[in-house]
Amino acid sequence: MARLQELLSNLLCHEAISFLIYGTAFLLLLVYIPYWIRQQLDRHYLKFLAKKARERHLKQMEYTETSPDVNYLDSGFTKEDDDEDDYGYEGDDQKERKEGENANAFQKNSDEKLSYMSPVSSRIAH
Incomplete structure (x- = not known):
């Protein structure tokens, strides 16, 4: 009878330990997998945003190169304002x-x- 109790307690002890190990692993995966998926989605979304921003920048640069007056229009200055100040500094x-x-x-x-x-x-x- 004592031998049976010893075997039963060892078995329960091993089951409890394995339950803790497998339960912890399951909970970690339950938490980590969505976190990892979110990281991957964020990374790909940031790459997508960077690509779109790069395309917008290149398109804007292309537009600026084809239209030399766009800088004046965007800044609020006209060519006449720029012609008054040829050297980039103001008079006394x-x-x-x-x-x-x-x-x-x-x-x-x-x-x-x-x-x-x-x-x-x-x-x-x-």
Whole structure:
């Protein structure tokens, strides 16, 4: 009888261990297979998107090469604007005018901010 109990306990122990091993493997596969499939789909989809983007870029470059004015149209400039500035830098008078405009805009902003303040805080700000 003791021998039968020993055999039965060994058998149950082996079955429990094998159940844990096979159950763990099954759960890992149950989780890993969808994860692996998702990775493969994402990888192929990213390749597909890259291919489409490359085709769009090449098509845009081809369109740009065939139509030289497209750069001006896209940027909002005209050829006349570009012809005024042949060397890519602004003249001194244009720089001074822009600096003056920036200073006026800054002064206007600070005046607007001061108008919202109380009289005491506007005196402190000056």
